[in-house]
Amino acid sequence: MRHHPIAKQQVAFDTGKLEKWVDPLPVPAVAQAQGKRPSPADQRLMVPYYRMSMRQTDIKVHRDMKPTRWWACASSVPGATIDARSGEPLLIEWANELPQEHFLPIDHNLHGAEADKPQVRTVVHVHGAKVRPQDDGYPEDWVVSGKSNVFYYPNQQDPAMLWYHDHAMGINRLNIYAGMLGSYIVRDKFEDELNLPKGKYEIPLVIFDRDFTLDHQLLYPISGNADAPWVPEVYGESILANGKLFPYCDVEPRKYRFRILNGSNSRTYRFSFGDDIQFHQIGTDQGFLSAPVPMKKLILAPAERADIIVNFSGHGGEKIIFKNDSFSILQFRVSASKVNDESALPATLRPVPKLKEADAVKTRMLTLNEYENPVGESMIMLLNGTYWHQPITEKPVINTTEIWSFVNPTDDTHPIHIHLVKFQILDRKQYIPGYPSDTDTKHLQTFGEATPPDPSEAGWKDTVRAEPRAITRIIIPFEGYTGRYVWHCHLLEHEDNEMMRPYEVVASAAQSQSTPEPTHPSH
Numbered sequence: 001m002r003h004h005p006i007a008k009q010q011v012a013f014d015t016g017k018l019e020k021w022v023d024p025l026p027v028p029a030v031a032q033a034q035g036k037r038p039s040p041a042d043q044r045l046m047v048p049y050y051r052m053s054m055r056q057t058d059i060k061v062h063r064d065m066k067p068t069r070w071w072a073c074a075s076s077v078p079g080a081t082i083d084a085r086s087g088e089p090l091l092i093e094w095a096n097e098l099p100q101e102h103f104l105p106i107d108h109n110l111h112g113a114e115a116d117k118p119q120v121r122t123v124v125h126v127h128g129a130k131v132r133p134q135d136d137g138y139p140e141d142w143v144v145s146g147k148s149n150v151f152y153y154p155n156q157q158d159p160a161m162l163w164y165h166d167h168a169m170g171i172n173r174l175n176i177y178a179g180m181l182g183s184y185i186v187r188d189k190f191e192d193e194l195n196l197p198k199g200k201y202e203i204p205l206v207i208f209d210r211d212f213t214l215d216h217q218l219l220y221p222i223s224g225n226a227d228a229p230w231v232p233e234v235y236g237e238s239i240l241a242n243g244k245l246f247p248y249c250d251v252e253p254r255k256y257r258f259r260i261l262n263g264s265n266s267r268t269y270r271f272s273f274g275d276d277i278q279f280h281q282i283g284t285d286q287g288f289l290s291a292p293v294p295m296k297k298l299i300l301a302p303a304e305r306a307d308i309i310v311n312f313s314g315h316g317g318e319k320i321i322f323k324n325d326s327f328s329i330l331q332f333r334v335s336a337s338k339v340n341d342e343s344a345l346p347a348t349l350r351p352v353p354k355l356k357e358a359d360a361v362k363t364r365m366l367t368l369n370e371y372e373n374p375v376g377e378s379m380i381m382l383l384n385g386t387y388w389h390q391p392i393t394e395k396p397v398i399n400t401t402e403i404w405s406f407v408n409p410t411d412d413t414h415p416i417h418i419h420l421v422k423f424q425i426l427d428r429k430q431y432i433p434g435y436p437s438d439t440d441t442k443h444l445q446t447f448g449e450a451t452p453p454d455p456s457e458a459g460w461k462d463t464v465r466a467e468p469r470a471i472t473r474i475i476i477p478f479e480g481y482t483g484r485y486v487w488h489c490h491l492l493e494h495e496d497n498e499m500m501r502p503y504e505v506v507a508s509a510a511q512s513q514s515t516p517e518p519t520h521p522s523h
Contacts, residue, residue: 012219013212015062015238020246021331022063027203028182028242031080037091040152047152048090052079054122054180055097062245066216070179071098073164077243078206078263079182082126082164084155086188094124095148104174104220107230110496111388113170118144121168122175126184127303127417128162128285128462129153133483136419139169139500156480157422158287158350158460159191161204161259161305173265173492177220177234179243181206181263195344196282197257197309203249205322207271207329208263209236232379233266233493241322241330248331253316254341257282258308262300265492268413268465271298273310273332274320280345283307286422286460288350293455301415303463303490306456309345352459355401355424355475363403364394365441368466368489368499370410371521381499383487385439385520394487394503395512396478405473406466407441409433414466414494418476419485420505422460425453426473433469439520446471463490482507 033048052074058067059077073079084090098120108115121144125137134141135151143149162184166175183204196202211219222229241247262269273279280292285305298306312320317336321328371380386393396402403426406416427450435445457464466472488500506512 010219010221011214012237013214013216015212015245018062018064018245020328021248023244023247025247025249025330026076026242026244028076028078028206029074029080030083031074033090039089039091041089041154049093050082050090051093051095052124053095053097056099059243061240061243065212065245068212068216068218069103070218071175072179073182077179079164079180081182081204082184084153084184084186086155086157086159086186089152089154091150091152093148093150094122096120096122096143096145098122098145100145102171102174104178104218105222105229106171106174107228109228110170110230111498112139113496117170120145121171122166122180123149123168124151124164124180125167125419126153126162126164128160128422129184130157130420130480132481133485136485137167138484139167139172139486142168155186157186159186159188160283160285160287161185161261161307163261163263163305165263170496173234173496174220176263176492177210177265178218181208183259183261185259190350191288194346194349195342197255197343201255201343202257202259204242204259204261205330206242206261206263207239207269209239209267211236212238230497231493233491235267236264239324239327239329246328246331248333250333250335251312252337252339253313253334254339255309255311255313255343255345258310260298260300260306260308262302262304264302266302268299268301269324271300271322271324272296273322277310277315277320279308279310281306281308281456282349284457284459285462288352289459290350290352291348292345295456298456301413301463301465301490302492303415303417304465311345313341355477357403357426357475359401360403360475361400362396363405365405365407367439367441368406368408368410368414368416369438369520370412379497380521381489381494381497383489383499383501386501388498388500388502392484392502392504394501395506396476396503397509397512398478398482398505398507401475401477403473403475405471406464407431407444407471408466408468409438411468412491413468414499415463415490416466416487417463417490418487420480421476421478422462423464423474423476425457425461425464426475427452428467428470428472430470444471478505481505
């Protein structure tokens with residue numbers, strides 16, 4: 001990475017001095033439908049209707065801290081969980097009931113966050129959902145306080161842990177940091193019959209980091225330039241589990257299913273349980289793996305999810321710490337009682353047919369670029385050297401398959417998310433950045449062998465870690481709907497600073513002819 005602005009040193013509350021394991025782990029409530037309304041797809045059909053209000057509220061994150069101001073969905077952070085069934089559509093009204101002014105530092109130099117825009121704007125994207133473009137939470141489809149978006153979710157997709165979060169252009173990072181995120185879980189009959197741990201033995205774990213002021217309010221870092229407060233990444237010193245600092249969770253000596261989401265703005269986690277306790281990953285972003293993968297450490301970049309089974313049998317009476325490297329997050333207190341566990345860890349799950357490279361009709365080489373900004377201390381961060389407002393260059397044809405190769409000359413790992421679709425990772429291969437140039441994708445000098453995806457990534461994904469100085473290849477079937485969507489880096493500070501582009505799924509090859517060349521700033 002080139003020069004980044006230095007974040008202004010602000011005094012943060014040292015949460016490390018708090019007494020640990022004094023608050024129980026909260027489990028977000030399951031959202032309840034408020035009746036039924038006609039389906040936009042067929043007015044004769046009535047589908048469940050939910051109203052999810054976004055409001056300012058005060059919530060204690062620790063017994064010994066004052067209440068913290070949050071922007072919550074359905075009165076909690078993370079928000080209430082949407083529990084859906086595959087093939088059973090629903091409607092959600094996302095209602096902006098927030099104050100008129102933002103309480104976190106807006107940078108008006110960022111595209112879409114100019115001073116003439118309302119400070120408080122929201123539009124919710126269900127990350128991983130296969131929806132029509134008008135229901136996807138396009139970044140410019142925001143509404144102001146007092147207004148709502150009503151989106152239709154057909155749920156025509158495999159069971160998986162999706163999640164919802166704000167997606168408003170230029171302030172997405174601030175709105176999510178303020179608390180606007182939650183789980184959206186899709187289930188089906190096939191999953192039911194696997195006999196996995198369920199009910200109170202299935203627990204969502206939404207993990208995110210924050211900093212707090214000495215008065216226990218959210219502290220978002222700013223650069224040394226008050227007129228351009230944007231910073232390139234945010235790494236909070238306090239890691240919360242389901243909105244609590246250092247909570248505990250009472251468990252029985254049996255199998256549990258945890259649905260884990262990395263909801264942080266920037267931080268990648270390396271999760272583990274106790275002293276190298278083995279657990280099994282059974283699913284990733286877009287559903288089940290073909291078979292459980294045994295592991296002792298789980299890596300999740302921002303927006304990635306993992307479905308895991310942990311067996312606490314044999315650990316009766318123990319206290320096990322769920323941690324990120326050396327940072328303790330959550331304590332599991334395993335009871336010493338004997339229990340009858342009838343749940344299963346199946347030897348096989350759902351087949352994941354491997355997509356064939358030969359079926360791809362097009363391969364795209366797409367660069368992930370960071371440039372120094374000659375004005376001020378900020379950065380210019382672009383996908384394929386192209387600004388948000390420039391004409392769309394990626395126009396895949398509906399019901400065709402493409403290979404997208406992400407060329408990353410930077411020192412950052414960029415988690416790349418593509419709306420609408422699910423994809424498979426093909427491989428990663430190292431290359432020499434800067435030779436012949438960072439933007440010449442026709443003469444890349446690679447070395448070494450291509451590395452296949454880790455077994456934990458070998459299922460269906462919607463977010464992929466594009467590693468530094470490497471070419472990361474994914475294969476994507478474009479299915480579902482035509483229309484305009486987006487792809488972007490899910491480091492939220494990058495996304496808000498132009499590292500996001502629209503793309504369009506078109507009906508025919510004649511419409512897919514892309515036009516302009518990347519801009520690639522010279523500075």
